Amino acid sequence: MAGFGNSVVGSFIAQFWLPITVSVILVWLVKNRYHNGLNKYPGPFLASLTDWWRFWDVYGQRPELTHQKLHAKYGDVVRLGPNNLSFADPKALKSIYGLNKGFVKSDFYVVQQSVVKGHSLASLFSTTDNNFHAQFRRCVNSAFAMSALVQYEPFVDNTTKLFLKQTEKLFAGNSSGCNFTQWLQFYAFDVIGEITYSKRHGFVEKNEDIDGIVSYLGNLFLYVAPIGQIPWLDLVFLKNPIYLKLSQWGFIDATFPVARFARQRMAERLGPNLSGDPSKPLLPVSTEGKAEVKSPDLLSKFLAAQDARPDFMNDVLVQTMAVSMAFAGSETTAISLASVFYYLLRNPSALAALRTELDDAAASGLFSDCDSGLVTWAESQKLPYLDACIKESFRLHPAAGLPLERVVPEPGADIAGHHVKGGTVVGCSAWIIHRRPEIWGDDVDAFRPERWLVGADLKGEQKEEQERRVREMNGMMFQFGMGSRTCIGKNISLLEIYKVVPSLLRRFDIRFKDPSQEWKLVNAWFVKQNNFQAMFEVRDLVKPAAGSKEKESSEKLLS
Numbered sequence: 001m002a003g004f005g006n007s008v009v010g011s012f013i014a015q016f017w018l019p020i021t022v023s024v025i026l027v028w029l030v031k032n033r034y035h036n037g038l039n040k041y042p043g044p045f046l047a048s049l050t051d052w053w054r055f056w057d058v059y060g061q062r063p064e065l066t067h068q069k070l071h072a073k074y075g076d077v078v079r080l081g082p083n084n085l086s087f088a089d090p091k092a093l094k095s096i097y098g099l100n101k102g103f104v105k106s107d108f109y110v111v112q113q114s115v116v117k118g119h120s121l122a123s124l125f126s127t128t129d130n131n132f133h134a135q136f137r138r139c140v141n142s143a144f145a146m147s148a149l150v151q152y153e154p155f156v157d158n159t160t161k162l163f164l165k166q167t168e169k170l171f172a173g174n175s176s177g178c179n180f181t182q183w184l185q186f187y188a189f190d191v192i193g194e195i196t197y198s199k200r201h202g203f204v205e206k207n208e209d210i211d212g213i214v215s216y217l218g219n220l221f222l223y224v225a226p227i228g229q230i231p232w233l234d235l236v237f238l239k240n241p242i243y244l245k246l247s248q249w250g251f252i253d254a255t256f257p258v259a260r261f262a263r264q265r266m267a268e269r270l271g272p273n274l275s276g277d278p279s280k281p282l283l284p285v286s287t288e289g290k291a292e293v294k295s296p297d298l299l300s301k302f303l304a305a306q307d308a309r310p311d312f313m314n315d316v317l318v319q320t321m322a323v324s325m326a327f328a329g330s331e332t333t334a335i336s337l338a339s340v341f342y343y344l345l346r347n348p349s350a351l352a353a354l355r356t357e358l359d360d361a362a363a364s365g366l367f368s369d370c371d372s373g374l375v376t377w378a379e380s381q382k383l384p385y386l387d388a389c390i391k392e393s394f395r396l397h398p399a400a401g402l403p404l405e406r407v408v409p410e411p412g413a414d415i416a417g418h419h420v421k422g423g424t425v426v427g428c429s430a431w432i433i434h435r436r437p438e439i440w441g442d443d444v445d446a447f448r449p450e451r452w453l454v455g456a457d458l459k460g461e462q463k464e465e466q467e468r469r470v471r472e473m474n475g476m477m478f479q480f481g482m483g484s485r486t487c488i489g490k491n492i493s494l495l496e497i498y499k500v501v502p503s504l505l506r507r508f509d510i511r512f513k514d515p516s517q518e519w520k521l522v523n524a525w526f527v528k529q530n531n532f533q534a535m536f537e538v539r540d541l542v543k544p545a546a547g548s549k550e551k552e553s554s555e556k557l558l559s
């Protein structure tokens with residue numbers, strides 16, 4: 001009887017497979033179109049039917065432009081997928097990213113989990129579990145506090161001095177020019193290596209991509225960005241269970257090179273206690289056998305966090321945290337640095353104004369270092385035009401180029417005047433928020449650092465009004481995200497940027513190799529700039545003028 005039934009079903013399918021397949025697809029598309037009542041939101045028709053629309057858009061590597069056009073056409077809420085909304089209204093920021101709102105990161109972030117010996121590791125950045133995140137963040141937060149920067153500044157100084165020296169040796173007067181984005185990336189990787197492990201990767205010394213780490217990460221982001229639009233695809237490719245199993249059994253090595261570097265550094269620090277298997281203890285729980293570290297680096301702080309909370313902060317989490325530093329902190333910082341220099345070179349009046357500020361500061365004796373050109377963090381904080389240029393670059397070119405996706409908690413939430421059902425994926429992109437005219441003025445597309453300054457000639461109400469505007473602009477900056485998942489490395493990246501930008505400008509005249517050549521942007525989650533070739537000429541350092549006021553050496557380093 002069962003055999004008879006099976007053969008009837010089999011012959012029915014054999015005869016009608018085409019209409020059956022078409023019907024199933026149609027039902028699926030209609031279901032997508034009306035999913036969660038999102039059909040009331042405008043957007044590309046295809047986007048409402050399938051995530052493949054988003055996939056192709058992101059695969060095209062300029063989704064931030066698509067998002068800008070769509071919001072210009074359709075308004076503040078745009079449907080980017082069957083279950084996905086993008087919000088442009090700054091009021092949405094608090095609703096989505098505000099503390100204790102219960103939104104969790106979407107599966108886009110799961111695709112970003114690194115793989116070590118066949119194990120996928122949820123990091124502080126990529127976890128979608130808010131409770132786990134809150135505990136993890138509490139354990140490591142103090143390592144990133146503003147007050148901890150004092151301890152990291154010598155690390156940044158080491159790499160920055162070498163960077164200045166190598167820039168002179170390799171590129172000054174060199175007519176072939178310098179691939180500036182890559183050079184800044186080498187710098188950012190080495191700084192993170194030094195702050196994390198007291199050891200540089202060696203990119204700047206060798207002027208080469210050590211172990212292919214930079215290109216590996218670049219390719220990984222090229223993968224993550226489109227695959228993250230349809231996260232289950234990750235199980236077909238990089239996190240394919242067969243591939244992971246083969247890796248666990250040691251047949252293939254699917255370990256990220258950044259993770260390998262982290263494990264080597266930990267082995268150097270912890271010696272024989274390092275097990276090669278992340279599922280077994282990686283580090284000794286007791287402090288016995290731990291080598292002395294001269295000055296506290298991030299790894300020593302993560303190990304201290306483990307000592308304080310051994311029940312939570314296991315060996316794997318220590319390693320994951322160390323890996324995240326390179327993963328989340330290098331490309332982002334390099335992109336932000338490249339955009340500062342790019343916008344300065346494209347806007348000669350701004351560059352001239354910044355040079356004047358730096359030269360005047362040097363002549364007045366502000367800078368303690370008159371040999372290498374290195375600027376301290378404390379000194380950089382007395383340069384308002386520098387601050388304005390950096391903020392304006394962050395505004396025009398935020399590193400993250402996609403909406404920071406979150407899942408609306410049950411039973412739904414009100415977002416900027418819209419009730420959105422639980423389970424819907426929502427997000428805001430800094431590329432949209434940072435170009436809202438009601439916050440930044442009508443010239444949002446122009447690089448105008450002056451918008452961040454309160455004119456010394458302003459008085460009374462005018463001054464108060466401008467101060468209020470600057471406060472509002474600061475409050476809406478979204479380049480580091482917002483709320484409980486805001487960038488933990490923000491202070492470290494600011495330390496790097498506020499030091500290396502003025503240091504390079506003191507030491508070198510920098511110009512485009514070919515001013516008629518535009519850079520080429522590639523949005524692979526982070527919006528990287530290619531084709532940015534620069535030329536360097538050594539500049540005489542401006543010395544303190546005779547009789548300039550003595551440097552106030554007793555000033556506090558950090559406010």
Ligand code: HEM
Nearest residue numbers: 124125328329332333336399404480481485487488489493
């Ligand atoms: C200019 C440089 C940087 C930019 C623009 C940047 C941007 C961001 C953004 C937008 C987020 C939030 C992502 C989201 O909500 O989806 C984030 C998170 C994070 N960033 Fe950064 N970042 C920078 C530098 C760094 C550095 C130097 C480090 C490490 C030393 C770092 C480590 C992290 C980590 C671990 C998270 C996850 C935090 C959490 O979820 O608790 N970042 N970053």
